[in-house]
Amino acid sequence: MPGDGVPLQEFVEESSELLQGMEEIILEWDNRPGDRALVDALFRTVHTIKGGAGVVMRMDLSDYAHRLEGLLGRVRSGQLVHSKELVSILLDAVDCLGMFLTSIEVLRNWTIHASSRA
Numbered sequence: 001m002p003g004d005g006v007p008l009q010e011f012v013e014e015s016s017e018l019l020q021g022m023e024e025i026i027l028e029w030d031n032r033p034g035d036r037a038l039v040d041a042l043f044r045t046v047h048t049i050k051g052g053a054g055v056v057m058r059m060d061l062s063d064y065a066h067r068l069e070g071l072l073g074r075v076r077s078g079q080l081v082h083s084k085e086l087v088s089i090l091l092d093a094v095d096c097l098g099m100f101l102t103s104i105e106v107l108r109n110w111t112i113h114a115s116s117r118a
Contacts, residue, residue: 011052012101018045026090033082043072061100068093
């Protein structure tokens with residue numbers, strides 16, 4: 001299975017840590033909406049997750065992260081500005097990314113369990 005094994009497990013663990021950081025950054029940005037460095041940090045984090053998803057062949061997650069990068073790119077360029085609605089959307093996106101990671105882990109565990117029974 002593409003992306004199986006240690007690299008996949010490392011990706012899930014590292015991305016889960018990145019998501020925790022993303023949530024903290026979003027909440028901080030809500031308190032300091034003029035702080036461009038926070039938006040840049042969010043963008044870099046999503047970019048890292050996108051790249052890792054590509055390495056482990058999870059193109060669904062990579063595509064979602066790419067779209068989120070696009071949204072953050074619009075914030076960086078000033079096309080979108082801070083709002084409570086945008087903060088909510090970004091927090092929902094973190095939850096969605098977390099669900100992707102959970103599904104990867106569940107499928108990986110199921111595959112390992114099924115393989116050990118064969």
